Amino acid sequence: MKSAVVQLPGLNRDRDMIDALTKISGQAPVTVWQTETEIPDVDLIVIPGGFSYGDYLRCGAIAARMPVMQAIRDKAEKGVKVLGVCNGFQILVEAGLLPGALMRNTSLRFVSKEVMLEVVNADTHFTRTYEKGQLIRCPVAHHDGNYFVDDATLAALEDGNQVVFRYAAGTNPNGSLGDIAGVINAHGNVLGMMPHPENLIEAAHGGNDGRGIFASALEVIAA
């Protein structure tokens, strides 16, 4: 399956993402610059992590208004899978492709460590290689991962099984509502998550718990 990685000034996890997608799918993703208005025919579009536009105004706010976002929105409406990791998640919520907002960590500190994630919904395009309730290791590195939604939206997310990942009990690094680490849209093709699965895909990373997300989305057998 073909994939694309979106590049914007200030994103710095794009190379890790390109590396992960190349290793797992066997072919390098195409890269798409922020000013492009069309995205090639791919099965998965990934917005990687970093600090687009220096996190000015709000994390992801300016990136979410760049021309490429309309192209991503069009593709998402056609059912193409979209994954946003860390700043990519922040960009997806700012663009309105996912509900909620990502606010400053309650500790006010940048957190860079490994957490445990619970796979809450294993019946998505991105999580089929996992079991429901499975705990996986995953690194986090962010200053603004504190997920917030209003009560009505939270209830709708829970009812619709749209919470895909939660921080396992006692490991919430940012104060996010309901320990939410990742959410999917109602249609089930746009996933945003704060943790970095691309940084735990092979022995050299010290584990491969994150590999299944890409193997699932790219429909390849998990190694």
Add this chain to the structure above:
Amino acid sequence: MIKARVTVTLKNGVLDPQGKAIEGALSSLGFEGVGHVRQGKVFDLELDGADKAKAESDLKAMCDKLLANTVIENYSIAID
């Protein structure tokens, strides 16, 4: 030219860890009787033209599209 000030504040019920930290710092500086502190943003804008009604509607669109995240923030517009 029209000068305008847009003030963006967090909605009630949205946790503001930065405001909390400022609250604690004011208390540790010895300022007594400070209740809740909420942090917000102020934007000063200069707009061409003299049509205040148009400026107001443009500013509202700017707030809705970029300056505020209406999931978590409210905004107010003041035109000189």
